[in-house]
Amino acid sequence: MSATVETARAVGLRPRRARRNVMSVGVWRTRFELMQYFRSGDTLFFTFLFPVFMLGLFSVAFGSDGDVQIAPGVPAISMAELYLPGMIAAGLLLSGFQNLAMDIAIERSDGMLKRLGGTPLSPVSYFIGKIGQVLVTGVLQSALLLVFASTVLGVELPTEPARWATFAWVFVLGITTSALLGVALSSVPRTAKSATAVVVPIALALQFISGVYLTFSQLPEWLQNVAGLFPLKWMAQGMRAVFLPDAYATLEQNGEWNLAGVAIALGVWLVVGLVLSRITFRWIRRDA
Template sequence: MTDIAQAVAPAAAPARMPSTLALGLARGAVETKMFFREKDAVVFTFSFPIILLVLFGSIFSGGLAGTGITFSQLYTAGLIGAGVMGAGFQSLGIGIAGDRDDGTLKRLAGTPMPRAAYFIGKVVNVLVIAFLEVAILLAIGVALYDLKLPGEVSGWLTFAWVFVLGVSASALLGVAASSLPRSAKSAAAVISMPFVVLQFISGVFIPFTQMPPWLINVASLFPLKWMCQGFRSVFLGDAGASLELAKSYELDRVALVLAAWLVGGLVLCLTTFRWKGRRDG
C-alpha cells in the first residue's frame, strides 16, 4: 500500500529560484568580500585619493582670494567626485576585463544565475567602495582642512542625488569600457589613462578659470566635470559659486548631463558588452 500511495502521490514542486534582485545582492556580498580580501587593491583604492589630497593640500595651502575658501577645501570637493567616478568607471572597467579574461564571465553565463544579477552585484560593490571612500575623504577634509558639512537637509539631498546619478553613470561607463582592453594585462593602462586625464581637465586639481577654453569644452562633455561641480555646491556653499565659470553651480545642468550619461552609458553597455574574450571567438 505504501508503494502504491507513493506512486499516485503528486510529485513535489521544484524549488523556486531566488529573485534576480536577491541573487544580485548575494553576488554583491561575494564581490565585496573578494575585494576586501585583496589587501593591495584595498590599500591602493582608498589610499591613493588620500595621498593626493594631502599632497595637494600641503603644496597649495593658501586661500582663494575673496572667497574664504582654501585650496585644500577645493581639492577635497573635487577628489570626492574623482573618488566616486573611480569606484565606478575605473574599478569596474578593470575588474570586468579581468573577469572576462580569466573566464569568470563565460562560466557565469553558463549557470542558471540571471545575467542581470552579475551586474547588480558589481553595482552593490561599487556603492560600498564609493560610500567608504567619500566618508574617508570627508573625515580628512573636516579634520585637517576645515571643510564645512552641509547644515541643512537640502544640502544633503543635493549630495545624495549627485552621488547616486554620478556613481550610476560611472558604473555603466565602466561596464561599457571593460570591452576596450584586449586582455586583463592591458586593462589598467587602457582604463586608467583617460580617467587621469579627465581629472586634470575636470576641475579636480586645477580650477576651471585657469584652463584654456578648448579644454573646458572637452571636459564639459564628460560627467566628471559636472559631478565635481555638484559636490562643490554642497561643500563650498555660495562663496564657491564665484569660482565657477557661470558664477553659479548650475545644478539643473548637472542633473541633466548626469542623467544623459546614465542613459548613454546604458545604451553603450547594451551595444558593446561582451561575455567572451576576443580569444574565445
C-alpha cells in the same frame, strides 16, 4: 474552474519568484564582490584610499601658507576645502568607472566570465553584485573623505539640509553613471595586461581637465568646453556647489552652479552608459 484559477495563479507567481531569485542572487553577489574588493591590496589603495591620500598630499603641499584666495571677489579658503569636492568626484569615478572597467576586463580575459556564463547566474544578478559593490564602497569612501577632511584637515562641512540633499542626488547619479560607463568600457581591453593601459589614462586625463587636480576656473576656455562633454566635470561641479561658498559659483563657466545642467548632463550620460553596457557586454568576447 478552480483548477484553472490555480493554474493562472501559479503562472503569475513564476515571474515574481524569478525576480526575487535574481535579486537574492544579486545581493549574494554584492557580498562576494565586497569580500573580493577588500582582499585586494592594490585595488583597495588605487580606488578606495587614493582620493584620501591625494587630498592629504595637496593640503600639506600647497596649504602651508594658510587660506588662499584663488580669484578676486571670492573668500579665502583652505586648500583642503578647495580640493575636497574634486576628490569626492574623483572617488566616484575611480570606484565606478576605473574599478569596474578593469575588474570586468580582467575577469573576461582570465576566463571567469566564460565560466559564469555557463552557470545559471543571470547577467542581471551579476551586475547587481558589481554595482552593489560600487555603491557600498563609494559610500564608505566618501564618508572616509568627509571624516578625514573634517577631523584631520579642519574643513567645516556644510550644515544646510539643502546642500546635503544636493550631495545625495549628485552622488547617486554620479556613481551610477560611472559604474555603467565602466561596464561599457570593460569590453575594449583585449587582455588583462592591457586593461590598465586602456582604462587608467582615460580616468587620469578626465581628472586633470575636470577640476580635480587643477582649479577648473583657471583652465583655458576650450579645455573647459572639452571637459563639459564628459560626466566627471559635472560631478565635480555638483560637489563644488555643496562644499564651496556660494561666491565661488561666479567662477563656473556660466557664473552659476547650474545644478539643473548637472542633473541633465549626468542623466544623459547615465542613459548612454546603460545603453552601451547593454550592447557591449558579453560573457565571452566575440573575437575571442
